[in-house]
Amino acid sequence: MLSVTNLQVFYGTIQALHGISFEVREGEIVTLIGANGAGKSTTLRTISGLIRPKEGKIEFNGQDITRMPAHKIVQMGIAHVPEGRKIFPNLTVRENLLMGAYTRADKAEIAASLENVFARFPRLKEREKQVAGTLSGGEQQMLAMGRGLMCKPKLLILDEPSMGLSPILVEEIFNIIREINRGGTTVLLVEQNAFMALQIASRAYVLETGRIMISGPAYELQADPQVRSAYLGSIGKADKA
Incomplete structure (x- = not known):
């Protein structure tokens, strides 16, 4: 459904994305996890046409949308919840x-x-x-x-939906995301709460300083020692609003 190839994005002279590539298949929940500044939100904003990449290609249902205006991308069936x-x-x-x-x-x-x-x-x-x-x-x-x-939307892009919410509300939001997906909407999720994201995702990509360092089925990343050490150390915790 969505294919991102060799995406390179700059803010002035600062390179934010260093040639990242990934895909989202129809019916999946795919999550991008990583620390602040890893390039997660930049990736989403580039897909939805709010940022122009210097290099790379974004395809949606076989159509090149890399430099398509944001409102046209919405019409194509991509909704971005910022x-x-x-x-x-x-x-x-x-x-x-x-x-x-x-x-x-x-x-x-x-x-x-x-x-x-x-x-x-x-x-x-x-x-x-x-x-x-x-x-x-x-x-x-x-x-x-x-x-x-x-x-x-055919593809719903969610950027940090649990940010600032109490643990009870975090649970509710993730249940809703799961229900939306079961209703037929594909989901691309950026989330700092890696534990919750990996619980509902089909596949996951770990971003560090604008590069994809690890990728695979979500259940495999949950068991990966590097991922557990870096992102799952405070399992179940969330910031209260």
């Missing part, structure tokens, strides 16, 4: 969700998608008319994910 949620705080929950459907024209289909999001996230339905900036951190993350689903 780090920090980036909701519209002065709009209501409903208005935020409808912003996610801006590339769609069929009002009946949009209404059906809205009801599907409310069914998946009942708390958003309860707060449909509430201003989004007044939601809790967990509710804002649900809203960001719901907004991403409103464009009916």
